[in-house]
Amino acid sequence: MPPLVPLVRRGSLADLPYDNARQDPEAPLFSRKDADGQWYDVTAARFAADVHAVAKGLIAHGLRPGDRLALMARTTYEWTLVDFAAWAAGLVTVPVYPTSSAFQTRWILQDSGAAACVVEDPEQARLVSAERRQLPGLAHLWVLDAGAVDQLRRAGSRVADEAVTARRGLLTPETLATLIYTSGTTGRPKGCALTHANFFAEVDNAVRLLHPVFVSESKEPAATLLFLPLSHVFGRMVSVGCVRARVRVGHAPSVEGDELLTDLAGFRPTFLLAIPYVLEKVFNTARATAERGGKAAAFDRAARIARRYGQQATPSLPLRAARALYDPLVYRRIRNALGGRVKYVICGGSPLGARLAEFFAGAGVEVFEGYGLTETTAASTVTPPQRPRTGTVGWPLPGTAVRIADDGEVWLKGGHVFAGYWDAQRGVALPYTDDGWFPTGDLGSLDADGYLRITGRKKDIIITSAGKNVAPAPLEDWLRAHPLVAQCLVLGDDRPYVSALVTLDHEGLTHWRRMRHKDHLALWELARDAELLAAIQRAVDDANRLVSRAESIRAFRVLTAEFSETSGHLTPSLKLKRRAVLRDFAREIEEMYGPGAEQALRRSGGSGPNGS
Template sequence: FLSWASLRERGARLHEQDPAVLEKLTDAVEPHQPVAMMYTSGTTGDPKAVVLSHYNVLYEAVALNRAVPVDKHQPAIAYLPLAHIAERELAIYRALYEATHIYVCADPGQVVGTLATVRPTSFFGVPRVWEKIAGGLRAALASMPEGDRAGALPTIVHQLGLDQITWPVSGSAPLAAPVREFLASAGIDVLEVWGMSETTGCATANTPGDAKPGTVGRPLPGVEVRIAEDGEIFVRGPIVFLGYLQPDGTIRKETDEDGWLATGDIGTLDEDGFLTITDRKKELIITSSGKNVAPTKIEGLLRAHPLVGYALAVGDRRPYLTALITLDEETAPGWAAARGITGTAAGLAAHPAVRAELDALVEEVNGKLARAEQIKKYRVLPSAWSPETGELTPTLK
C-alpha cells in the first residue's frame, strides 16, 4: 500500500519537476476513455469486469442532478464497498460533481449510528439496510409503554438521524411492500431506483413528486427503456458501459447494432412510463409443473418481519417451494426480550414461541401469494449469513 504521506511527497516532486504535469494528464483524457473497471457481484454467474468511461460516470452524475437537484456541500455517508456501483457513483463521481461532503463509515454495521451523527439529506440503502432501520424503529416502539407509542415515531426518526432526508433511496433488489409502507408511516418515504453496474448505476428512478410505489420509477433524462417479447428489459443511452474487459486486454461491446443493452432483468412498463421489476431472468424458479416463480417477492415478504434476517426460496424443478430462514442477529433478540424470552439469535431458532411466530408469518405470506408461489415447508438455520461466511456477496445479496 502507498501511504497518503508518500503520495503527497511523490506529487510534490512531480509538480516541482513540471508544474503543468496535472494539466497535461487531464488534457489528454478523452470522454470515452475508461475511467474505472469494476466486477459485477456474480449472483447469477461468474463476475464480469465492467468497464466504465469518463462520459458514463459524469453523465450519470448530471442526469441524477437533473432528476433530483441537490444543493452543493450536502452531507452524505459512504458505507458500501466501492465495488458497489451505487457507492462508487454517489460517493466519488456525483460527490465530485456536487461537491458533496462525504463521511466514510468503514464498518457497514455501524451505518445506523453514523446516520445520527451526519444527518444526511439523501441516503442510499440496499433493502437489507432499510429492513434493519424498520426493525430498529419497531423495536424502539415495542420497548415503550403502550400509552406512549402514539406519535412517538417522529421522535425516534429524529434520534436515528433520518429527519433531514429528502431523498431516501433503495436499490439493488426489490424492497418489500410492508417495509416500505411502515417506513412511509414514519415519514420516511423510501423511493426505489433500478440499475446495474453496466448502466453506471441508476437507469430509472422514483423521485420526490414523481413516484409510484411498487415501481422503480421512470428512465433518467436521455435514457431509453424497452421491454422485449419475453419480458426482458433493454436499456439504451449515455450511461451504458463500454463493455466487458477480456483476458487479452480488449473490451467486448455488449450492446446490439442499435445500442440496446440486454439487462437480464424481467419487468413491465406502465402507461405512464414507470418500470416494475419482476425478477432476474436467470433467478426465476421453474417448478416441476412448469410454473415460473419470482423468488425475490417471496423472500422480501418474509424478511419484512423483525425476526427474519435472510430468507431463501427453493423450488427449481421441484413440485413445491420451500424456504431457508435465518434470524436477524440484531432485532430477533429484541423481539424475544419484549416477550420475556432470552437468548441469542442462534439459540432462539429452536424456541417454540419463535417457531410459532414464524409459522404464523409463513401462513400470512402465503395468503398474499399465488398457489404456485406458496411455501409448503421451511427450516430455520442456527447461524446467520454474511459475506465473511460466503452466503452473501459484499453488497448483501
C-alpha cells in the first residue's frame, strides 16, 4: 500500500520537541500529577526546555554521539523526557523492562555496550550495581527517584546550548535511534536496531490513517493515558506519535486495578492503547459486577445486542432501539471504566478476538486492531477506519507491503522495517535480508480485499502423531478471554491428540468462589472441583468450535501454579515461553497422555477435564 505521507529526508526525532516549541509553544503536550493527585499540563515550550537541559547534562558527563544509554523505569514523564534528551545529545536509547531479572538486564547492557544507565528506583540501582564488574563499559548510573533529572540539569548548566544544537545536527533519518530487545520467547533476546526514519515512517502514516484518533473531530482535544510499558515498541511508538501530532499524554506507572481506574477517571483520555488482556479484564469485571448484583442475565443480553450492533455497518431500527435501552445500564458503565471519554482503542500485542471487538464497538468504543513486531517499529497492519473486519488485523499500514510465502509465513516490507539485528562485536546492525523483505515467523493469509489474518507462529505449529498440523494461537486466545482463565498453553506435538494446560485467573476465581459459596476450598481442591472443571470444559468446547475435530482440545489440566514473568514462564510482554512451560510441567503433560488416557477419552466421548 502506498504511503500517505512523504519520507522524511532530513533531521531526526530529536528535533520534534524543538519544532513543537517553535510552532506552538503553549500547546499542552503532557499532563502530570502533583502530590495531591491533580493533573497539570506541561507545554511544548516547557518540554523542549526540559529536554535541552537534560541533554546538556548527558554531554557534560562525557557521553559521545552514538553511545548507548539504557533506560529502566516504569511508564512516566521522566521516561519520555530522558528518551528525547538522549536523542538530542546524539545518543542511542536502550529500553530495559523494569521487571527484568539481573541476568536479563546484564545481558542487554552487555550486548548493547551501554555506556550509561538510568533506572527508576534504588532497588533497580542495586540490581545493576551488583552486575557492574561484568559491565566494564558502563560508566554512569543515575536513579530517577534520587533526583537524576535535577542532577543532569545542574551538570549541564556549564555546557553551551550550541553543543546540543551541534549534536542534533549530526543526526539524519538513517541514524540509529534505539535498540529494542525482543522478548526472548525462544532464546536470548536480540537487539532490534530501529532508526529515526523507521519511527517517522511508522508514526507519520499511522497518525494520518487514524486521523480521528490523533486529531479530535469534537470539542474534546485528543489525549491518551499511557500505561503499557514504554520499554515495549508498541507503547514507545504511540508515545513518539503523540509528540509528533501534539497529542496530550499522561503517564500511569501502575496497572493495578484501583490505581489505574483512578488515573483514567482523573485524566479522562479520548483514546487508549491496550493489549487484549486489558479489554478482557474490563469486560469480565463488568460482567462479574452485574452477576453480584443479580443482573447477569441482563448483562448477557446487553452483550449480545452490542455484538450484533458491532457486526453491522447499518444496524436496523429495532437494534438501534435495543442498544439505546442498554446504553445507560451497561455500555456507559463500560466507557466510564475507561475514563468516560474514550472513543477509540488501539489494540495490539496479540489477537483480540471477534467477540470482544464487536462488543466494544457496540458499546461505543471503536477498536483499531493492529499487527506488528519489534522489528517493524510496531504496527504493520491496522484496522482501517470505518471498515473493520473482525477476525483480521486489518490492512497493511500505508507504506507497507505484505506477502504470504509458500509455507504461509507473513513477509513484510516498508520504511518502518528495522535496519537489522545488533551485532555486539562489530557495534553495527547486520542486515536481515538482501531484498528488503522481512520474514516475520508468523503464519497468516490475505483475503480478497487485502485484510490480513494471523493464524499462529511458525515455530509453534503442532504436528500430532497422525500428521495433523495445528495452530495453537486461536484456541489459546479464545480460552484466555474466559474470566476463569489466566493463561493457556495448547500442546500435542508428536502426540495422538491435542491437549492444554490452563492456569486460573485470580480475580475471576475469587468472584466464582464467592458466587458459589466455595471460599472455604483451597486452591488445589478448586483445581479438582467438578463444577469448576465443568465451567472450563464448556469454555474448551466453545474454543473447539473454531477448529476441526482433529485439531480440537481433547484433554486439559488445570494447574494450581501460575505462568508469570517471575516464574520464568512469561516474557515481560506476557508472551508464553513455551519451552519453559513444557519443561516445568512435563509430569502433568505425561499424565494427560499416560497409559489408559486415550481409552478413557474414548469412553467419555472424546474430551475430558483433569485437575492438578
